[in-house]
Amino acid sequence: MRYSQLFGKTNKSAPHDADSANARLLVQAGFVRQEMAGVYAWLPLGLRALRNVEAIVRDEMNKLGAHEVLLPALQSKEHWDTTKRWDTVDVLFKVPSQTGKQYALGPTAEEVITPLVAQFVQSYKDLPLAVYQISNKYRDELRAKSGVLRGREFGMKDMYSFHLTPEDFQAFYDRTIPAYLNVYRRCGLDAKVVEASGGAFTTKHTHEFQVLTPAGEDKILTSKTGSFAQNIEISTLKAGDKNPDNGEELEVMTGVEVGNIFDLGSRFSEAFNLAVTDENGERKHLIMGCYGIGTTRLLGTIVEACNDAKGMMWPKSVAPYPVHLVSLSAKDPAEQEKVAATASALHDELTKAGFEPLWDERGASAGEKFADADLIGLPLRLVVSSKSLAQGSVEWKPRHEEEAKLVPLAEIVEHVTTFMNEPYETTSH
Amino acid sequence: MRYSQLFGKTNKSAPHDADSANARLLVQAGFVRQEMAGVYAWLPLGLRALRNVEAIVRDEMNKLGAHEVLLPALQSKEHWDTTKRWDTVDVLFKVPSQTGKQYALGPTAEEVITPLVAQFVQSYKDLPLAVYQISNKYRDELRAKSGVLRGREFGMKDMYSFHLTPEDFQAFYDRTIPAYLNVYRRCGLDAKVVEASGGAFTTKHTHEFQVLTPAGEDKILTSKTGSFAQNIEISTLKAGDKNPDNGEELEVMTGVEVGNIFDLGSRFSEAFNLAVTDENGERKHLIMGCYGIGTTRLLGTIVEACNDAKGMMWPKSVAPYPVHLVSLSAKDPAEQEKVAATASALHDELTKAGFEPLWDERGASAGEKFADADLIGLPLRLVVSSKSLAQGSVEWKPRHEEEAKLVPLAEIVEHVTTFMNEPYETTSH
Numbered sequence: 108m109r110y111s112q113l114f115g116k117t118n119k120s121a122p123h124d125a126d127s128a129n130a131r132l133l134v135q136a137g138f139v140r141q142e143m144a145g146v147y148a149w150l151p152l153g154l155r156a157l158r159n160v161e162a163i164v165r166d167e168m169n170k171l172g173a174h175e176v177l178l179p180a181l182q183s184k185e186h187w188d189t190t191k192r193w194d195t196v197d198v199l200f201k202v203p204s205q206t207g208k209q210y211a212l213g214p215t216a217e218e219v220i221t222p223l224v225a226q227f228v229q230s231y232k233d234l235p236l237a238v239y240q241i242s243n244k245y246r247d248e249l250r251a252k253s254g255v256l257r258g259r260e261f262g263m264k265d266m267y268s269f270h271l272t273p274e275d276f277q278a279f280y281d282r283t284i285p286a287y288l289n290v291y292r293r294c295g296l297d298a299k300v301v302e303a304s305g306g307a308f309t310t311k312h313t314h315e316f317q318v319l320t321p322a323g324e325d326k327i328l329t330s331k332t333g334s335f336a337q338n339i340e341i342s343t344l345k346a347g348d349k350n351p352d353n354g355e356e357l358e359v360m361t362g363v364e365v366g367n368i369f370d371l372g373s374r375f376s377e378a379f380n381l382a383v384t385d386e387n388g389e390r391k392h393l394i395m396g397c398y399g400i401g402t403t404r405l406l407g408t409i410v411e412a413c414n415d416a417k418g419m420m421w422p423k424s425v426a427p428y429p430v431h432l433v434s435l436s437a438k439d440p441a442e443q444e445k446v447a448a449t450a451s452a453l454h455d456e457l458t459k460a461g462f463e464p465l466w467d468e469r470g471a472s473a474g475e476k477f478a479d480a481d482l483i484g485l486p487l488r489l490v491v492s493s494k495s496l497a498q499g500s501v502e503w504k505p506r507h508e509e510e511a512k513l514v515p516l517a518e519i520v521e522h523v524t525t526f527m528n529e530p531y532e533t534t535s536h
Numbered sequence: 537m538r539y540s541q542l543f544g545k546t547n548k549s550a551p552h553d554a555d556s557a558n559a560r561l562l563v564q565a566g567f568v569r570q571e572m573a574g575v576y577a578w579l580p581l582g583l584r585a586l587r588n589v590e591a592i593v594r595d596e597m598n599k600l601g602a603h604e605v606l607l608p609a610l611q612s613k614e615h616w617d618t619t620k621r622w623d624t625v626d627v628l629f630k631v632p633s634q635t636g637k638q639y640a641l642g643p644t645a646e647e648v649i650t651p652l653v654a655q656f657v658q659s660y661k662d663l664p665l666a667v668y669q670i671s672n673k674y675r676d677e678l679r680a681k682s683g684v685l686r687g688r689e690f691g692m693k694d695m696y697s698f699h700l701t702p703e704d705f706q707a708f709y710d711r712t713i714p715a716y717l718n719v720y721r722r723c724g725l726d727a728k729v730v731e732a733s734g735g736a737f738t739t740k741h742t743h744e745f746q747v748l749t750p751a752g753e754d755k756i757l758t759s760k761t762g763s764f765a766q767n768i769e770i771s772t773l774k775a776g777d778k779n780p781d782n783g784e785e786l787e788v789m790t791g792v793e794v795g796n797i798f799d800l801g802s803r804f805s806e807a808f809n810l811a812v813t814d815e816n817g818e819r820k821h822l823i824m825g826c827y828g829i830g831t832t833r834l835l836g837t838i839v840e841a842c843n844d845a846k847g848m849m850w851p852k853s854v855a856p857y858p859v860h861l862v863s864l865s866a867k868d869p870a871e872q873e874k875v876a877a878t879a880s881a882l883h884d885e886l887t888k889a890g891f892e893p894l895w896d897e898r899g900a901s902a903g904e905k906f907a908d909a910d911l912i913g914l915p916l917r918l919v920v921s922s923k924s925l926a927q928g929s930v931e932w933k934p935r936h937e938e939e940a941k942l943v944p945l946a947e948i949v950e951h952v953t954t955f956m957n958e959p960y961e962t963t964s965h
Contacts, residue, residue: 113603114603114605114656114665114667115605115656137656140652140655142608142610142611142612142648142652143610143639146608146610147608148605148606148607148648148652149605149606149607150605151603151605154604154606157606174542174543174580175580175583176543176544176577176578176579176580176583177577177578177583177586178571178577178578179571179575179576179577179689180672180689181571181572181575181674181688181689182571183571183572197634200631200633201632202629202631202641203630203632204629204676204688205626205676205678206676206678210572212631212641219577223569223571223577226569227543227544227545227566236543243609243672245610247633247634247635249634249635259610259633260608260609260610
């Protein structure tokens with residue numbers, strides 16, 4: 108992709124109202140545009156990164172044996188009346204229609220998935236079952252903030268599981284924890300499993316997944332080794348106390364919640380009469396679990412955790428392009444032509460090898476191009492210049508390293524292939 | 537994919553209120569579930585088919601050089617006030633918020649894309665530009681009908697193009713017509729280019745793409761060879777008249793509109809002051825075009841055009857799986873084991889070759905399994921039974937052929953590979 112043809116350019120100045128690193132950097136690098144507070148448009152670079160995050164989430168949910176569906180955002184008021192949540196969920200957008208009806212604009216999908224599953228699950232032999240979707244959700248937040256971390260319209264993977272017994276539910280719930288940790292690890296994040304309250308959606312205790320960064324809204328009481336981790340909302344201990352299990356001292360850290368898993372019990376299955384007859388002929392309401400990952404929030408958290416003073420530092424798995432190829436202008440026309448032809452050939456070779464670069468072929472200065480490359484934060488920067496070509500080489504600099512080195516032009520594709528298959532640690536606060 | 541593990545089973549009885557083939561067949565085959573009138577949930581089979589349709593649309597838009605973005609459904613009332621459409625678009629959902637604001641729930645995205653492009657396009661050198669998204673759209677239809685053909689929440693690809701001159705606009709507009717026809721052809725449809733009125737969104741004449749089927753809402757005045765095609769809403773001629781160009785007799789046909797392309801002129805660029813300075817230093821508002829394809833409607837139209845009394849007949853390019861593999865129960869336990877083992881090995885071999893089958897391994901009767909296979913309508917049915925295995929063979933039947941034949945087991949993967957690369961004509965009314 109030629110940078111000059113890319114839709115959505117970098118901005119020299121940060122948005123004046125950015126209240127977080129992701130709000131500032133995603134906008135400044137041309138990944139998103141704020142449409143209104145809490146509502147963003149995703150530009151090509153941002154959309155590519157978001158699709159990469161979604162693909163990782165999808166892959167881990169599929170490995171759990173969950174089935175992907177796509178549920179509507181417009182939901183039936185009758186179903187929200189059935190669960191008595193129409194008037195109790197304060198962030199619920201209520202959409203009037205010229206037909207006289209009202210719709211809920213889904214902040215979550217229990218009111219859709221439960222009657223849906225009730226239609227298709229008629230026997231305990233159909234259980235356990237897990238169904239998920241990746242779609243936009245809507246919450247009428249009084250205060251949207253922190254860029255894509257807390258929006259009014261946002262992407263979320265929501266999964267629901269259905270079980271005959273509490274034991275079967277617990278077994279699946281326990282399996283989702285390593286799957287969630289895989290998602291975060293693959294996104295370059297170190298997430299902690301934290302005990303928490305269930306918020307507005309359940310009265311039971313639940314687990315959250317927290318990435319410790321100052322941009323978070325949550326306070327986590329935790330220990331150095333992570334042997335203890337509770338949201339302070341539910342903890343009976345405080346900073347300076349010891350972990351009752353091993354005596355480790357506890358401290359309060361700030362985290363971004365990047366996922367949560369809930370035991371919904373039989374609340375929704377009772378409301379919609381989702382029940383099956385078990386092996387003993389007894390009719391039982393199903394036990395349900397709910398498992399969320401905010402996909403746009405997860406992307407924002409990656410930015411919070413992986414950046415430096417110069418810009419973003421994308422993990423390879425999420426980066427919109429793997430390589431930022433820069434060709435520098437030369438004064439001598441013959442040299443200029445040689446640089447352009449070499450960069451063009453390298454662009455094509457890398458693309459053929461499966462590593463399509465973002466190629467900055469503008470006439471801009473080296474300083475401007477390097478600043479943009481650092482801001483956008485692709486994992487590897489390659490620079491073709493008359494200086495590097497005089498040595499038959501290309502300048503090579505991974506985003507998280509300070510020093511550039513020269514790599515022979517003939518070996519670049521091989522080096523890039525090796526680099527892309529290596530583990531890559533981004534800076535995590 | 538084992539059929540017994542598939543979420544979303546076939547229903548023996550059609551929905552009582554189905555008013556069209558797609559409403560009946562998609563629900564009965566377990567592709568979608570109606571949540572409310574005009575609002576559908578997409579189950580795994582339906583979602584896979586929809587993703588295939590979207591991929592074809594995306595590919596053709598990318599070939600036009602258009603840039604994919606993702607715009608919010610929640611849109612600013614201020615922008616709809618700016619274009620004076622807040623009170624004039626009667627299908628606009630208006631969403632109140634507890635913040636006191638109101639949002640539009642986007643039926644289309646001119647009010648988002650125009651100010652967005654105004655931020656990034658500062659020079660005529662950035663033109664022409666085409667930007668598209670594939671996302672859910674919302675229309676507060678008084679009467680939703682015809683299954684997924686006219687819904688309140690539906691998938692749509694909307695593209696917008698931006699030009700300095702009318703000539704440049706016309707050149708791009710003209711290029712979109714063959715791209716659109718490619719989309720329909722690749723989806724197994726024969727679509728006609730029809731002159732039409734612009735509806736609520738423009739006063740200019742425009743082009744629609746119509747698939748002739750009785751399920752449509754539109755009346756098209758056309759000739760046998762297609763040399764003439766006008767929506768009767770705009771035509772000054774009538775059935776029985778002659779095409780003024782070549783004397784062909786005109787008749788009225790019923791069609792489903794599967795796409796439309798509009799000249800928006802400078803209406804939106806003037807409203808949002810989207811202008812650039814041209815080569816002569818003159819400031820000019822951009823000329824815009826708008827190009828829509830309803831992706832869920834397109835999928836529904838495929839069902840309308842490609843079905844018979846037994847069920848759907850998916851084109852290979854859109855089918856959720858390429859092969860419906862059926863293993864039939866045998867009374868003899870050794871035979872039963874042989875059938876199951878052969879089918880399982882075939883499932884794995886086909887999957888490895890890139891043709892993952894939907895494998896019906898239930899204990900149901902042959903009749904029930906064949907009825908389900910016909911209803912679901914995958915391009916090729918393969919049957920493994922003790923009878924076929926006695927001849928070292930598998931029963932082979934493309935969905936659109938009446939007769940089955942035997943193919944040696946050892947040659948199946950090769951035959952499937954050949955079959956999948958052949959053109960495949962589905963039944964089109």
